[in-house]
Amino acid sequence: MENKTRNGDVPQPIRNDGAGWWDLGPRDVMRDLENPDMLVPPVTDAGSLPNLKFSFSDTHMQLNHGGWSREVTVRQLPIATTIAGVNMALTPGGVRELHWHQQAEWAIMLVGRARITSVDQQGRNFIADVGIGDLWYFPPGIPHSIQGLEEGCEFLLVFPDGSFSDLNTLAISDWFAHTPKDVLTVNFGVPPSAFAHIPNHQLYIFQSNVPGPLESQQVPDPYGLVPKTFTHRLLAQEPIVTPGGSTVRIVDSANFPISTQIAASLLEIKPGAMREMHWHPNQDEWQYYISGTARMTVMAPNGTARTFDYRAGDVGYVPRAFGHYIQNTGNQSVWALEMFASDRFEDISLNQWMALTPHQLVQQNLNVGPELMNVLRKEKQFIVQSTIG
Ligand code: MN
Ligand code: MN
Numbered sequence: 001m002e003n004k005t006r007n008g009d010v011p012q013p014i015r016n017d018g019a020g021w022w023d024l025g026p027r028d029v030m031r032d033l034e035n036p037d038m039l040v041p042p043v044t045d046a047g048s049l050p051n052l053k054f055s056f057s058d059t060h061m062q063l064n065h066g067g068w069s070r071e072v073t074v075r076q077l078p079i080a081t082t083i084a085g086v087n088m089a090l091t092p093g094g095v096r097e098l099h100w101h102q103q104a105e106w107a108i109m110l111v112g113r114a115r116i117t118s119v120d121q122q123g124r125n126f127i128a129d130v131g132i133g134d135l136w137y138f139p140p141g142i143p144h145s146i147q148g149l150e151e152g153c154e155f156l157l158v159f160p161d162g163s164f165s166d167l168n169t170l171a172i173s174d175w176f177a178h179t180p181k182d183v184l185t186v187n188f189g190v191p192p193s194a195f196a197h198i199p200n201h202q203l204y205i206f207q208s209n210v211p212g213p214l215e216s217q218q219v220p221d222p223y224g225l226v227p228k229t230f231t232h233r234l235l236a237q238e239p240i241v242t243p244g245g246s247t248v249r250i251v252d253s254a255n256f257p258i259s260t261q262i263a264a265s266l267l268e269i270k271p272g273a274m275r276e277m278h279w280h281p282n283q284d285e286w287q288y289y290i291s292g293t294a295r296m297t298v299m300a301p302n303g304t305a306r307t308f309d310y311r312a313g314d315v316g317y318v319p320r321a322f323g324h325y326i327q328n329t330g331n332q333s334v335w336a337l338e339m340f341a342s343d344r345f346e347d348i349s350l351n352q353w354m355a356l357t358p359h360q361l362v363q364q365n366l367n368v369g370p371e372l373m374n375v376l377r378k379e380k381q382f383i384v385q386s387t388i389g
Helices: 029-034 172-177 181-188 350-355 359-366
Strands: 053-055 062-064 067-072 084-090 094-100 105-119 125-130 134-138 144-159 205-207 231-233 247-251 263-269 273-279 285-291 293-300 304-311 314-318 323-328 334-340 383-385
Touching (some): 094 172, 285 304, 293 314
Antiparallel strands (some): 062 067, 067 084, 094 205, 247 263, 273 323, 285 314, 285 334
């Protein structure tokens, strides 16, 4: 009953035009404050679109000695069939154990540093350290591990399969625990006593010691290194800088050749700026918000449209070819990832499309005048800065 008040500090479902009325009943004011465009949808919203937002803060935390993980998959966000995401942290020395899975793994380091290891199908290894803004990519079925370095780390893992779960992978501890000891004896040519103390369950994440310098852990490999690097320094990549100073870094198989199943763009949308109205012809978009607050309207067929608000730690989703924008609604930069289960990043800019179409046709279609037609841009904007208002 505490909210049964017409307190002006509490947001109410009343639009500027007077539509709506006070919410005097049970409600979660903190969530209403985080979702102003759901409490008071823009008058342009129409019809029903499924949920396109899920926060990692609403997921189950898997806590282990050595770190934690949580995930947004098709189980949390049913429309997100093409991509699953896992947010993971490792302590200094904490290890995501030696494991593999059917899906490719794409990752970006968000905080701290880690050491990754892998060996490919031709016995070529890859052992490297990754820091903030670095990516890694393990092809499907290729075994790997991740270990936190001195300062620990937090990262985002992305898999091109919405039904993936990181709690459902193939682990080296499981294989040892679930193989008859006499088979292990034959396989390795050592007596059963060598396996007396192996774990009897999957470790998943475990605490170990911070490893020594990278050079001290390199394993000489008679077959050489993997021919295509498994890491990419995305934040160090020269960005596309837009007129307002916002930046875009696109990464796919064109500049990170091993990454044939995931494409991404890392956006920095400055205050007052907006990822321009656009769509992606080739794949659904899975978004991850790293910082700031933003809103997005998704326009679906037949004039259906719904607006959502996003903040750091949220996942957003846009079905293939549905129109959308991402507008910075705060006073700090929005950093966000657009992710696609594809070998290529592709987008269509509304502005560019109109600029490169016979102007008479566009004018007749929209009943607009030269005021708009004269400012259309033949080059893609990616992110536009608000100059009016
Ligand atoms: Mn993995
Ligand atoms: Mn997009």
